[in-house]
Structure formats: structure tokens, C-alpha cells
Amino acid sequence: MREGRPGGKVEGLRKGKPRILVRAFRTRYWRPGTDFIAEIIKAIGKHARDGDFLAISEKAICTSLGRIVDEARIKPSSLSKALALWVKWVWGYFLGPFCHLRPETIAKLRSYPIKEGAAHKQVALRLTGLLTALTWGSEGGIDGSNLPFSYVSIPLEPREATRIARWIAKQVRSKLGIHITVLIVDSDRTYRLGPLYISPRLTAIRGIIGGLGIIAYLLGNALGLKSYPTPVASSRPGIAPELALRLASAA
Structure with a gap:
């Protein structure tokens, strides 16, 4: 540019x-x-x-550096399970509409997968803390888009x-x-x-x-x-x- x-x-x-x-x-x-x-x-x-x-995309750099995690190998804690329920119910029915999220996004939040979501929240808690783990996605730059299976990239x-x-x-x-x-x-x-x-x-x-x-x-x-x-x-x-x-x- x-x-x-x-x-x-x-x-x-x-x-x-x-x-x-x-x-x-x-x-x-x-x-x-x-x-x-x-x-x-x-x-x-x-x-x-x-x-x-x-x-340059941060995620591209993180992927090339091997800064990726397979969330299928993560054991969720009680707090991360609670956060998965938080996304499904609080974001799906209250905070999502409050933040004017698109209807299709709200529909996805209401069907948020608890098992996989809890593993993802465990990664977010460990790497970025509670404030970012309370958001519904892409917590602190943790990103799973364009990565295979259950891998996510870890932000710098x-x-x-x-x-x-x-x-x-x-x-x-x-x-x-x-x-x-x-x-x-x-x-x-x-x-x-x-x-x-x-x-x-x-x-x-x-x-x-x-x-x-x-x-x-x-x-x-x-x-x-x-x-x-x-x-x-x-x-x-x-x-x-x-x-x-x-x-x-x-x-």
C-alpha cells in the first residue's frame, strides 16, 4: 500500500x-x-x-510458525463448560440481540455445541483470560477459520x-x-x-x-x-x- x-x-x-x-x-x-x-x-x-x-494476516503468520492447537485434545474445566453454556443461553437469547447480531449468528449461538465449545473456552481462558473468554467467538484473536478439523491458531x-x-x-x-x-x-x-x-x-x-x-x-x-x-x-x-x-x- x-x-x-x-x-x-x-x-x-x-x-x-x-x-x-x-x-x-x-x-x-x-x-x-x-x-x-x-x-x-x-x-x-x-x-x-x-x-x-x-x-500481513496475523493468522497466516501464526499458522506458519506452528502456533496452532488441536482443541480435540483439550480437557475442559468446570468454568469452561459454564462459559459454553453462557454462549448458548446468554449470548443466544440476551446479549446477541442486545448487540444487534445478525439473525443467522444468533441462531448459531442458540445451537452452540457445548462439548466442543467448552474445549474452545478452555483454550481461551488459558491464553487470553476471562474477559475475552466471555465473548462469543474469536476470543483475543484465537481463530479456527480456514484451519482443518478442530485446530485453532494462537495469537501473537x-x-x-x-x-x-x-x-x-x-x-x-x-x-x-x-x-x-x-x-x-x-x-x-x-x-x-x-x-x-x-x-x-x-x-x-x-x-x-x-x-x-x-x-x-x-x-x-x-x-x-x-x-x-x-x-x-x-x-x-x-x-x-x-x-x-x-x-x-x-x-
């Missing part, structure tokens, strides 16, 4: 703000053990320029995500001779509450209050706050949250 020039494809255009030109790159599916640096270099090598921004800690973003930028600079800003992005939402940005999950971006779990989710959805995908970390120290959120949305 780069600041816009006439004639290019424009994403995220808003009056009074620089345009963002977006190019999407296709790679093969990143499995555990994939050399994602090689995949990135191969994909962007002929297109990237100095000053560009590169947004903010410091680790920053280290990886800087490492990717350093490798691009070393191999291609260009300076870019790397942004690791998650589809979980960040919400704008007046002058504040709040997120259910942790993020390394300064200016975003992360780790609020169900509190941020309820506020964001019940009040209909403007939301964005969450920038998890950036290779550029001190990147403005407004810019990081615009880039995450454009990606």
Missing part, C-alpha cells in the same frame, strides 16, 4: 486524507513450517517500493508481534534493498469511542486500548460504534493509531 497517485486503484479514500493505493498479493496456503519470508519476497519483489506499507503477544514485524521489514530491506513498514493485522474489530480506540484483544499499537474483552465488544456493538480490523503490531515505532487503522481497513 502507498499514498495515492492519479490513475491508481484507491481504497479507504476519505475527503481531506491522502489516498491509499492497494495491491493484493496471492501466495500459496501457509502451513506450519512455511518459509513465509520467502513467500513474501516472492510475492512483492517486483512491486514494492520505498515507503510502502505491507499488511504484542511484543512478539512487534519483533516479527520488524524482522520481516529487515529481511525485505536486506533482500530487496527497500524500506517498507510492515503491519500485522487481525480481523477482530477495534472500535472508536469518541476520541478513544478500544479493542477486545491486545495490540502493540500505542493509542489503542486493548485487552478489554467483552467490555469493548459490548460497547462497540450495542452502541453501533465505527469499527476497524485490528492492527496488532507495526515495524514502525510510534505509528499513529489512525493511520494503522486506515491501513488495516484498506487491507
Whole structure:
């Protein structure tokens, strides 16, 4: 992504703000053990320029690093079983409608599988804590979409995500001779509450209050706050949250 020039494809255009030109790159599916640096270099090598921004899916990185868990092997606790019932009954009949969730989502919550759900909640409790485990899905960045069977990807800690973003930028600079800003992005939402940005999950971006779990989710959805995908970390120290959120949305 780069600041816009006439004639290019424009994403995220808003009056009074620089345009963002977006190019999407296709790679093969990143499995555990994939050399994602090689995949990135191969994909962007002929297109990237100095000053560009590169947004990368956190889940793709986590999968390639082997940060995945088979929830079929997890033994749920009494608390995680209670949380599965919480999703089925409280989210299905009260909080779901309160947060204006779509009817098809509410229908799925009301048929939430208790056994599998309890195992998932056990993983969420262990890795992200109670506040995020109280949400109905994608707790703290834990994500099972596009993964086989009962596997889920485990989100990066903010410091680790920053280290990886800087490492990717350093490798691009070393191999291609260009300076870019790397942004690791998650589809979980960040919400704008007046002058504040709040997120259910942790993020390394300064200016975003992360780790609020169900509190941020309820506020964001019940009040209909403007939301964005969450920038998890950036290779550029001190990147403005407004810019990081615009880039995450454009990606």
C-alpha cells in the first residue's frame, strides 16, 4: 500500500486524507513450517517500493510458525463448560440481540455445541483470560477459520508481534534493498469511542486500548460504534493509531 497517485486503484479514500493505493498479493496456503519470508519476497519483489506499507494476516503468520492447537485434545474445566453454556443461553437469547447480531449468528449461538465449545473456552481462558473468554467467538484473536478439523491458531503477544514485524521489514530491506513498514493485522474489530480506540484483544499499537474483552465488544456493538480490523503490531515505532487503522481497513 502507498499514498495515492492519479490513475491508481484507491481504497479507504476519505475527503481531506491522502489516498491509499492497494495491491493484493496471492501466495500459496501457509502451513506450519512455511518459509513465509520467502513467500513474501516472492510475492512483492517486483512491486514494492520505498515507503510502502505491507499488511500481513496475523493468522497466516501464526499458522506458519506452528502456533496452532488441536482443541480435540483439550480437557475442559468446570468454568469452561459454564462459559459454553453462557454462549448458548446468554449470548443466544440476551446479549446477541442486545448487540444487534445478525439473525443467522444468533441462531448459531442458540445451537452452540457445548462439548466442543467448552474445549474452545478452555483454550481461551488459558491464553487470553476471562474477559475475552466471555465473548462469543474469536476470543483475543484465537481463530479456527480456514484451519482443518478442530485446530485453532494462537495469537501473537504484542511484543512478539512487534519483533516479527520488524524482522520481516529487515529481511525485505536486506533482500530487496527497500524500506517498507510492515503491519500485522487481525480481523477482530477495534472500535472508536469518541476520541478513544478500544479493542477486545491486545495490540502493540500505542493509542489503542486493548485487552478489554467483552467490555469493548459490548460497547462497540450495542452502541453501533465505527469499527476497524485490528492492527496488532507495526515495524514502525510510534505509528499513529489512525493511520494503522486506515491501513488495516484498506487491507
